[in-house]
Amino acid sequence: MEKSSELTLKNRTGMQLSPRHARELLETVESAGAAIPLENGQALAAARGAYIAEADPLGTLPAPATLKGVLKSGAKMVAGLRPQVFIDKLAERAAFERGGTRLYEALLAKFAAEARASRNIAANTDLTEERLVRMRAEEAEHFALVSECIETLGADPTVETPSADVIGVASLGLLQVVSDPRTSLTQSLQALLAAELIDREGWELLITMADELGERDIVTRFREALRQEDEHLLSVRRWHVSLSLGASGAD
Amino acid sequence: MALSLFDGKGTPLERQRFTWRELVGKPISKLDDDAFTRVRIILMNGIEAEALRFGHNAARMSAELREPLAAVRRIEQHQQTMVNWLLGADHSPLETTIGYEQVAIEVTAALARTEPDPYVAQALRFAMLEDFDHLYRYSALMDRLTGMDPNNILQCYTDILPGRPTSAEHRAPHDDLARPWDKRTAAPLTKLHTMTITAGEQQTHDYYMNVGPMFADPIARQTYAEIASIEEQHVTQYESLLDPTQSLIEQWLLHEANEAYLYYGCAQQEPNPRIKAIWERMLDYELGHFRLACECMKRYEKRDPAELFPEQLPEPFPYESNRNFVREVLGRELELAKRGLDFVPRSDESRASIDYRAQLNSAGSPTDIVAAGYHWRPGTELNLRAVNL
Numbered sequence: 222m223e224k225s226s227e228l229t230l231k232n233r234t235g236m237q238l239s240p241r242h243a244r245e246l247l248e249t250v251e252s253a254g255a256a257i258p259l260e261n262g263q264a265l266a267a268a269r270g271a272y273i274a275e276a277d278p279l280g281t282l283p284a285p286a287t288l289k290g291v292l293k294s295g296a297k298m299v300a301g302l303r304p305q306v307f308i309d310k311l312a313e314r315a316a317f318e319r320g321g322t323r324l325y326e327a328l329l330a331k332f333a334a335e336a337r338a339s340r341n342i343a344a345n346t347d348l349t350e351e352r353l354v355r356m357r358a359e360e361a362e363h364f365a366l367v368s369e370c371i372e373t374l375g376a377d378p379t380v381e382t383p384s385a386d387v388i389g390v391a392s393l394g395l396l397q398v399v400s401d402p403r404t405s406l407t408q409s410l411q412a413l414l415a416a417e418l419i420d421r422e423g424w425e426l427l428i429t430m431a432d433e434l435g436e437r438d439i440v441t442r443f444r445e446a447l448r449q450e451d452e453h454l455l456s457v458r459r460w461h462v463s464l465s466l467g468a469s470g471a472d
Numbered sequence: 473m474a475l476s477l478f479d480g481k482g483t484p485l486e487r488q489r490f491t492w493r494e495l496v497g498k499p500i501s502k503l504d505d506d507a508f509t510r511v512r513i514i515l516m517n518g519i520e521a522e523a524l525r526f527g528h529n530a531a532r533m534s535a536e537l538r539e540p541l542a543a544v545r546r547i548e549q550h551q552q553t554m555v556n557w558l559l560g561a562d563h564s565p566l567e568t569t570i571g572y573e574q575v576a577i578e579v580t581a582a583l584a585r586t587e588p589d590p591y592v593a594q595a596l597r598f599a600m601l602e603d604f605d606h607l608y609r610y611s612a613l614m615d616r617l618t619g620m621d622p623n624n625i626l627q628c629y630t631d632i633l634p635g636r637p638t639s640a641e642h643r644a645p646h647d648d649l650a651r652p653w654d655k656r657t658a659a660p661l662t663k664l665h666t667m668t669i670t671a672g673e674q675q676t677h678d679y680y681m682n683v684g685p686m687f688a689d690p691i692a693r694q695t696y697a698e699i700a701s702i703e704e705q706h707v708t709q710y711e712s713l714l715d716p717t718q719s720l721i722e723q724w725l726l727h728e729a730n731e732a733y734l735y736y737g738c739a740q741q742e743p744n745p746r747i748k749a750i751w752e753r754m755l756d757y758e759l760g761h762f763r764l765a766c767e768c769m770k771r772y773e774k775r776d777p778a779e780l781f782p783e784q785l786p787e788p789f790p791y792e793s794n795r796n797f798v799r800e801v802l803g804r805e806l807e808l809a810k811r812g813l814d815f816v817p818r819s820d821e822s823r824a825s826i827d828y829r830a831q832l833n834s835a836g837s838p839t840d841i842v843a844a845g846y847h848w849r850p851g852t853e854l855n856l857r858a859v860n861l
Contacts, residue, residue: 231504234624236850236859242628243850245795247859249631250849261845261853262616265691268841272690390688401561403499 225405279383282309285375302433308376310430311367313384314423317416318364320392324416325357327399328409335406341467342406348460356456359449366446370439392416407464414461417454424450474784475736477729482759488547495553499560500747502567507574507627508791509747512738513558514568514575516754518675519668519731520552526727530720537720540768544728544761551754558747565683566614566692570625572676573610576603577630579672581794583665584801586786592662592713594815595650596669597801598808599706604798605635605839606699612843613695615852623850629793632848636806639837641702644824647810648708655715655722661786667730670710677703694838721773722780725765729781732758737788 236243282305332353336342368378381389398404398412424447431439500509527545531538559568577600584596611622611632622632653662677700684696718726735758739751766777809821850859 229504231501233506233627234503236623236628239628242793242795245793246623246628246631247850249633250847250859264841264844265616268691268694268836268838269689397561403560403562 225408279386280381282382283377283380285377302430304374304434307427307430307434308371308374309382309384310423310427311371311374311376312378312380312382313388314427315364315367315371315378316381316385317388317392317420317423318360318367320389320396321360321416321420322357322364324396324399324413325353325360327396328406328413329353329357331399331404331406331409339406341464344467345460345463347456352456356453359453363446363449366442370442373439374436388419392419407461410457410461410464414454414457417450417457421447421450421454474787475733476784477732477759477762477781478778478783480756480759482732482761482763483753483756485543485547485760485764488757488760490550490554495550496557497554498746499558500744502560502562502625505744505747507571507625507629508578509742509744510559510571510625511575511578511791512742512751513555513747514571514675515579515668515672516734516738516751517552517556518575518672519734520548520555521675521678522667522671523548523727523731524552525674526723530724534720536772537724537768540764541724544764547757547761551757554750555754558750564618564620565686566610566618567620567625569610569680569683570607570614570622572679573603573607574626574630575672576600576676577607577798578791578794579789580669581797581801582789582791583669585794585797586789587662587665588659589653589662591651592653592666595709595713596665597805598810598815599669599673599709600798601635601801601806601808602638602641602702602706603635604631604633604802605638605641606702608632608634608846608848609638609695609699609839609843611848612846613692615846615848615854616842617689617692619852619854621850621852622848629795631795631798633802634843635802636808638698638702638839639833640829641705642825642829642832643705643810644822644828645708647812647822647825648705649712649813650709651813652713652715655718658715660781663726664730664733664785666710666713667726668734670707670714673703673706673710677707691838691842695842698838719773721765721769725762725769725777725780728758728762728765729785732762733785733788736785737791740788741791 230238233239236246329350332342332348332350336348336350342348371378395412395416399409424443428440428443428447431443500513502510524545527541527548531541531545534541559571563571580596580600580603584593584600587593587596607622607626607630614620614622626632653666655663680696680700680703684693684700687693687696714723732755735751735755739748739755742748742751769775769777807818808815809818810816810825811820811822847853849855
């Protein structure tokens with residue numbers, strides 16, 4: 222059984238294990254049902270609204286530096302989808318695939334430490350170091366693929382675009398989970414599952430956009446990436462379910 | 473048993489060594505360790521931060537102390553690392569903030585209860601009611617921003633209720649000053665208490681100034697801005713209790729004595745054996761620092777350090793819930809205010825403070841906004857079910 226699913230009397234966060242202090246604390250609590258949280262939060266909502274109305278954006282997209290870029294972006298501007306929106310989402314994917322590569326590296330360290338000791342992990346015959354190394358390599362290849370496409374379209378692959386910034390903020394917690402030595406492989410796989418779900422949706426959107434812009438070659442190459450991401454998602458989901466079920470039973 | 477500063481030699485400086493692996497050991501468990509273990513970690517981080525801050529300032533004012541201070545400071549910096557890195561990464565900045573306010577309430581209350589000087593005790597109780605309100609405001613922020621329950625950090629030891637409203641705590645600078653104790657007549661405990669609370673409040677201020685900008689939510693950013701401003705006031709109040717005529721070496725000695733005294737109390741009461749061993753090691757290190765400071769006093773001031781401290785220091789204060797004491801003080805002293813150096817009824821507050829506050833709050837107070845109508849309930853205010861324990 223995983224250490225974190227052991228039953229002990231040590232967890233001090235709940236109230237039932239400290240009855241005396243809890244009873245004293247409860248003297249401060251009014252009768253149930255009195256509070257109406259949404260109304261209570263109205264002042265907060267109004268103050269947030271005022272800031273939202275005045276806020277500047279996170280940042281902007283850079284104008285293409287090269288002539289090729291200018292021409293390309295000018296040519297495609299007439300269509301419904303603006304190429305810069307595509308560039309922004311491509312840069313988001315590049316950032317996420319880079320982060321994903323590092324996420325797999327953190328997972329590999331945990332796998333190496335836990336795999337030998339756990340029959341539960343061994344029961345998943347395709348959860349191997351080789352398989353994880355392969356998945357890591359595919360994430361890195363996807364990063365290279367997206368960067369190349371950004372360049373082909375005349376944009377700068379080293380730019381951090383607003384969407385790349387947003388996905389970085391959104392995924393901060395995922396890396397915190399996997400890189401913490403105290404989290405188990407199962408807990409880390411849950412974070413990875415979230416990453417793969419986000420990733421898959423990202424590729425779907427990119428393919429739709431590339432299709433819209435008539436970038437046939439990109440569509441073909443991205444479909445292959447999506448196929449690999451689908452495999453990642455299915456594997457991670459299966460491992461996570463299997464290890465979670467194992468953790469709730471005897472290991 | 474109380475600590476004697478002069479009996480043990482402590483660990484000699486040359487044997488006070490660390491490796492990176494030691495400095496960054498296993499953190500505590502946010503879930504399983506006692507809240508007072510976290511309270512001690514946060515407090516001692518603040519004490520070590522003050523050791524560094526003081527050491528640097530002293531070095532700028534004394535050529536002869538530069539070398540011994542540099543030697544001690546290097547160790548204290550590593551001690552601070554070892555202590556502060558005990559907080560696990562699953563503590564969000566807001567959860568750590570709740571921990572900081574628990575320190576501010578429970579440690580201040582413990583000091584106030586044992587403080588022999590009535591004026592210093594009043595100063596402690598005065599600011600304690602303000603920190604008590606900060607806990608309530610941050611709890612509302614945590615609940616309403618993240619849906620998390622602040623009591624998971626507090627572990628039922630500390631009430632989550634309004635104190636002196638944060639928006640009413642803003643005062644003109646001169647009204648935050650206090651009357652210093654006299655180094656010749658003040659009790660050793662008064663000196664130690666003042667050192668502890670000044671360090672604690674200063675680190676709280678610095679922590680809020682560092683993490684405040686990490687929040688995306690504008691009202692969270694404002695809340696940190698508003699409460700950090702009060703922490704600066706508290707530092708102003710507490711440090712002005714210190715006798716400014718103490719020599720640099722006298723102040724240094726007091727710092728080292730206080731660090732040893734506090735680590736002694738930590739070691740005495742720590743239930744986690746791994747953390748207890750760290751407190752014991754730190755105590756021995758501090759006794760080594762104290763010894764070096766004593767030598768400097770003898771060499772440069774030709775004074776006997778034993779004149780400054782009793783044979784045995786007083787018993788350490790207990791790390792425990794001060795709920796009943798805090799409730800009593802809330803009932804009695806909520807309406808107090810400051811006027812110059814004096815604690816006065818709110819009706820006698822200075823015009824300068826009233827005007828200062830009115831201007832600062834003229835576009836609204838975030839701590840009022842975030843906690844409007846807030847009642848903490850077990851499992852957050854979203855839990856409308858009755859709790860049966």
